[in-house]
Amino acid sequence: MKTIRIGAGAGYSGDRIPPAAELAEKGDLDYLVFECLAERTIALAQLERSKDARLGFDPLLRDRMEAVLLACAGRGVKIITNMGAANPQAAGQEIIRIARELGLDRLKVAVVQGDDVLPGLQDQNLTLLESGAPLQSLGSTVWSANVYLGAEALVRALRLGADVVITGRVADPALFLAPLIHEFDWSMSDWQKMGQGTVVGHLLECAGQVTGGYFADPGYRDVPDLANLGFPLAEVSADGSAVITKVAGSGGCVTTATCAAQLLYEVENPASYLQPDVVADFSGVTLTQVGPDRVRIEGAQGHQRPPTLKVTVGYRDGFIGEGQISYAGLGAEARGRLALDVLKQRLEASDIEALDSRYELIGVNAMHGEALSAGHTPYEVRARVALRVATLKEAERVANEVEAMYLNGPAGGGGVTKSVREVIAAASTLVPRELVQTSITMMEL
Amino acid sequence: MLLREIAHTRTGDKGNRSIISVIAYDLKDFPAIERAVTAERVRAYYADTVKGEVERYVVPHLGALNFVLHDALGGGVTRSLALDAHGKCLSSAILGMTIE
16 A cells, blocks of 8 residues: 655754754655744745845755755655745745756756735735734734645645745645645545644644654653654555654654644644644544554544635834843842842833833743742842833843943843844734635746 | 643643643543643643633543643744743643642
């Protein structure tokens, strides 16, 4: 019986590259998928593109392609990725350039576009999901708007014979669902198959998080050879059932526990996981350990896809000014608290308008507040102040106030760091499917 | 007994919501976890962090509870002032909850 082997080469934009190369060389793969777009990554990429029209795709695209392209081309492994970010066209050209430099003599790259829905979006009468406010209320701060595409255009690209499919915003599981639809000729209205393909994609999309990353807790959850954590691959059957595993000899582990943790990761209602291609139901999924580092996954269901598609809107939302300073030894916590009091008085007395603020001690209460952290006496603390403000100038003044604690604060303050950054925030809205048009550009070497 | 002895946890985020999974190592411990780790208790436990409601979803055959903590991430990952804007560290805190 035919099985398709799909590997996950990245779980986010900055992810490690050696495990991807290991998969390309030793995974005996049919497909290698790189998922590299978090919620606001495209908005940040759009900023890059506005500075230089040749940029706006994933900054590690070149490093990743140089690490895997020869191995993939030589073995017939097809690559699917959203590393196109805000500029899939330029990313496609870059891949062709890299292929030529590596000495390949043929490569077909499909550029899938259509996720950028910014032009004209504000003319639609749309509501922001988080605040309930109209999209128009964001006015000229809106910087990017990208719809989560489904698998359909990716499947078309594969049918055109693409060796590499590069795109921008696509629902993460769809990057994995597309090759399954293509290889097994699944009907896209077979909701059960769409649900099962989605669960496979969901388990793979964060790469190392299903093979023992984000899991180890010494003495409770020990993970072998975490330093050489391998990335996962799935062996998928035509009925959509799959075995999650990894390259033999790589670090990490694949167990029912690592899979259960990833199955529920960022899923709100397990019975209703909304995707562009299906409303997936993970509530009946079963996980079975069928061998060392081999977990069988089956039993997902699906219901008819939603009539709308989700759009992530990136908008400019002021600046954050931040500073940190350390205190150590006897009385460290008291001096840290005094430093925060002083900074609060100084900043509140200034004309800086804080839209939001945090005053906290790293090592004491910065993570979970006072209640959960009570009763510990730390050897060292780090006072941290962060304010959201409207202007860059104000943000710089916040950071400088913290730095000035060297000379103007409690005894023994050291190791100041300052940061000032513009906030590119993300909000969501829903658009009717009819509004979205996809296109494919084939580039050939 | 602490929850840490019988369960593992993982946190994810969606906008301004934190999603925390609590999963039994052994299915035999799940009824105790299901009784003890209620939405109300989770809400109270994270009182300094969570400003909104807490929903709980139950997946009995996986021994899993999935909590959705609304208004928990300081306005959302992209605009939060928190050091841990994603709330990744939240899952470790709940392991200190006591279970009968």
